[in-house]
Amino acid sequence: MSDVIVFDLYGVIARTQTDEARREIETRAGLAEAGVPAPAFWEAYWDRRPAYDAGQSSADYWAAVAGRLGIAIPDVPALVEADLNSWTDVDDAMVALVGELADRGRTLGLLSNIITDLIPRFEARHGSWLRRFAALTYSCRIGVAKPDPRAYLICAERLGAAPADIVFFDDNAANVAAARAVGMRAEVFTSPEGVRAAVGA
Incomplete structure (x- = not known):
């Protein structure tokens, strides 16, 4: 023992994140307006996560996600809030x-x-x-x-x-x-x- x-x-x-929380994150990220499919977003979300887990700032993390997807996130603070609430x-x-x-x-x-x-x-x-x-x-x-x-x-x-x-x-x-x-x-x-x-x- x-x-x-x-x-x-x-x-x-x-x-872990609920389906409802994930949908809120997708909305805050502006996926529909940008024409980005949800699977592509979540692939970028997790691909860039290790640096975030190791201490990267929220601003830099979401900039990295947006850069990979080739989009501009309309309201980063609201997206950060939705992400934090999901955990x-x-x-x-x-x-x-x-x-x-x-x-x-x-x-x-x-x-x-x-x-x-x-x-x-x-x-x-x-x-x-x-x-x-x-x-x-x-x-x-x-x-x-x-x-x-x-x-x-x-x-x-x-x-x-x-x-x-x-x-x-x-x-x-x-x-x-x-x-x-x-x-x-x-x-x-x-x-x-x-x-x-x-x-x-």
Whole structure:
């Protein structure tokens, strides 16, 4: 049984974007007016995301997306707002599990690919349970994002634990493979029940 448990945020504790939120982003980006199909927009959105996760400014990120698509975004602040709002919902069952594990004395860490502007909004809304984590390792603040091995090693160092003493959960198989490569025990997240089984809770 490992006493040090590290979670990814999005797709594990926090929810990913809903269809409604994605449509709002598409509207704010002016896709219909520019004649840009939604799949092309989302390809550019994700292709340019690694630099954003590693600390790039919102203005530079959206300029890069617009440049790839060859469009002018009509209202960048409104688009930024829609994007930030799309990443603030959580899975209540996982939040409850975080509290349960912390109450049992398990050391918890968070390792998230997340953009700078989102952190204060997310922490303001969810600070009560984020305080249960011994270390919050955000990609935008360390300058590297998963699956870069440095992200995992920085997280382990902040927790004062060897990688071999950590069990890590992520919904992305590539991130899980990278965690295993640095020596962590890592599992693809499927459900709170799967976490309980893996950590002996």
